[in-house]
Amino acid sequence: MTQGVVRSGSRAFRHRSARGPRAWAATRPAARHAIRSKGGLRFIAVSLLSLIPGAGLLALGRRVVGGLLLFVTLAAAGLAVFAVVAGQARDRALALAVRPNALLVAAGIAVLAALVWAVSVAVTGWLGRPRQTRRSQRVLATAFVAVLTLAVAAPGAFAARYALIQRDVVQSLFAGGGAGVGPALHGAVAAPGQASDPWKDTPRVNVLLLGSDAGADRTGVRTDSMIVASIDTKTGRTVLLGLPRSLQKVPFPADNPLRQIWPNGFNCGDQCLLNAVWEQAEQHKELFKGDPHPGLTTTRGVIGEVLGLRIDYYTILDLDGFSGLVDAMGGVVVNVPREIPIGGGHNLKTGAPLPIHGYVHKGRHRLDGREALWFARSREGSDDYDRMRRQRCMVGALLDQSNPVKLFASYPRLAQVLKDNLQTDVPRSDLAAWVTLVERVQRGGIVSLPFTNDVISTVHPDFGAIRRYVAESLNPPPASAATATPTPSPSTTRKATSKPKVVKKVQAESISSTC
Secondary structure, X not given: OHHHXXXXXXXXXXXXXXXXXXXXXXXXXXXXXXXXXXXXXXXXXXXXXXXXXXXXXXXXXOHHHHHHHHHXXXXXXHHHHHHHHOOOHXXXXXXXXXXXXXXXXXXXXXXXXXXXXXXHHHHHHHHOOOOOOOHHHHHHHHHHHHHHHHHHHHHHHHXXXXXXXXXXXXXXXXXXXXXXXXXXXOOOOOOOOOOOOOOOOXXXXXXXXXXXXXXXXXXXOOEEEEEEEEEEOOOOOEEEEEEOOXXXXXXXXXXXXXXXXXXXXXXXXXXXXHHHHHHHHHOOHHHOOOOOOHHHHHHHHHHHHHHOOOOOEEEEEEHHHHHHHHHHOOOEEEEEOOOEEXXXXXXXXXXOEOOEEEEEOOEEEEEOHHHHHHHHHOOOOOOHHXXXXXXXXHHHHHXXXXXXXXXXXXXXXXXXXXXXXXXXXXXXXXXXXXXXXXXXXXXXOEEEEOOOOOOOOOOOOOHHHHHHHHHHHHOOOOHHHHOOOOOOOHHHOOOOOOOOOOOOOOOOEEHHHHO
């Protein structure tokens, strides 16, 4: 037996010798290269397959764990596709975005999913690594798997971060649930219900949008812009009602303590303007027992009296917030009608002129936050009506040019701007209903009621006419009724033979037509 083995080995040796030592040596590296190449390609293929959670493990024979991960992945993908096809993806995402507890759960799920996915890729790479490789190859294989692991972990971490940022915004902005509402307005708010249509029993909602010039270099608060967005909750049609800041003799509500001081309206000349109402209330805090925000309470009450509307909610954005909002959007393109001064005006205490630091140049430009701010609020060389027209133009441009992709990419910055510069009394519990209302507004469209010097006088305003204009813009008559001759009401007819007063017709116009 031993002799046979020896002979066999001798024949093999003679066979190798016959081929020559050089030929044999040349086959060894080629054979090893073929083996390593086959193992490397298999490793790369399995590692890439692991980007589908569970698929790589199934390819390596790990059927239980791999099958479970793949089933969960396919089920989640199927639900997502169904939501998109059914048109529910956007609604569900918006509903999620206003629920702090749901956002916390979503962040946890995102982190868990990212962790499981990353571990799956790493384990797949380890189990599928080629054998008998050199050190350099092992380093490259490890780096390849590490890159894949980080790539699959990043989306989950990104989603979790955004969910937590959104949760912080919701809790910071909407925690008060109406803390800024004065005692006289409690119980009078048009609140949504809990039915399938939360606004079924609320035909109209009026939201006061205030632009405040409060800042570190300013004393007190002055409402630089005052706009009421009146929303038809059924159709979503929204009318923007802007008031001049220089409006005089504005009436105080009957239940406001300042009515005792100014029973015939806020009438003391150039100092008693609509935008000074806030400070007037703050100077008489002792009259507002139990109200921590007399300036806000009085401002919203006065604007409601002027327009003949109940103000249901408010939102205040200060100057820094507006500028930051525009910058976060990547700027805004508007048609600048003339050279708009940056700066100018007069010192409120001394009356001395203030310097001009530059201009927003005439023409169609993309404005950054600072330029957009001065475009909307500059008073040098213009009046309140011109400013109001520019403000409506800016609102229209922002609405038209809002880019969800840009806003999403810069959302952490935008969220910080909102937290630092925005106030509102929309209750957190009603945010889901507001998502429904915002969608209706987008479908219903936005129009603007232009109060110009041809319509109202700021020095001697006719508040009865203002309220009629508002009522007509909110409930426009049918086309057939619009041409009918109106019948004078007894309250406005002094004598049967008196000549009817000719009043300029005011119509709401498309917000984009103001530019």
